[in-house]
Amino acid sequence: DTEVTQTPKHLVMGMTNKKSLKCEQHMGHRAMYWYKQKAKKPPELMFVYSYEKLSINESVPSRFSPECPNSSLLNLHLHALQPEDSALYLCASSQPGLAGGHTSTDTQYFGPGTRLTVL
């Protein structure tokens, strides 16, 4: 199974709502990522989990809260979002290097994304 799945595919939420995005992979990868992508822009890294521990947080606002309950699952909890947070949220996974870090030798496998609209 070389697939990364994401749910939901689309999400519309108000600024006072609390919602969660989910990501799952069964490739045995121990590194998982959240990216945010605005229209016609490249993906921007938000968070990296390595062996279920948060290893990179790219100064993301606290209204985004990641969680990695186990090696196959990655969640992104959303609360009090702003309209400018509307974007495509992509999850990816990879096999970390021997040292546990993430180098560009790590091919990332992406999910199809969740299209988020904040009203």
Place this chain on the structure above:
Amino acid sequence: SQQGEEDPQALSIQEGENATMNCSYKTSINNLQWYRQNSGRGLVHLILIRSNEREKHSGRLRVTLDTSKKSSSLLITASRAADTASYFCATAPTGGFKTIFGAGTRLFVKA
């Protein structure tokens, strides 16, 4: 600023023609990857080229890497309408821990 910059930003060609996209980066890297993204979808890994390699082929794809110029190119030969997508280069600086994507090239192949 972004590690990778790509040109052209957009490219429109006829089916059967070749498409060439370029990527430049700023710091030393271990290797460079190319990804494809269909509209509004996830990215698909195409090819990885290591810093000690100069050229690599995969099917209709040919990637070159010039570390002295800090640049790479992706050539798609005999393009098809299904190749219509955005193409991104991705690098991780030596000693760094995150992948940085270039701005991307939007390719449109007309049938």
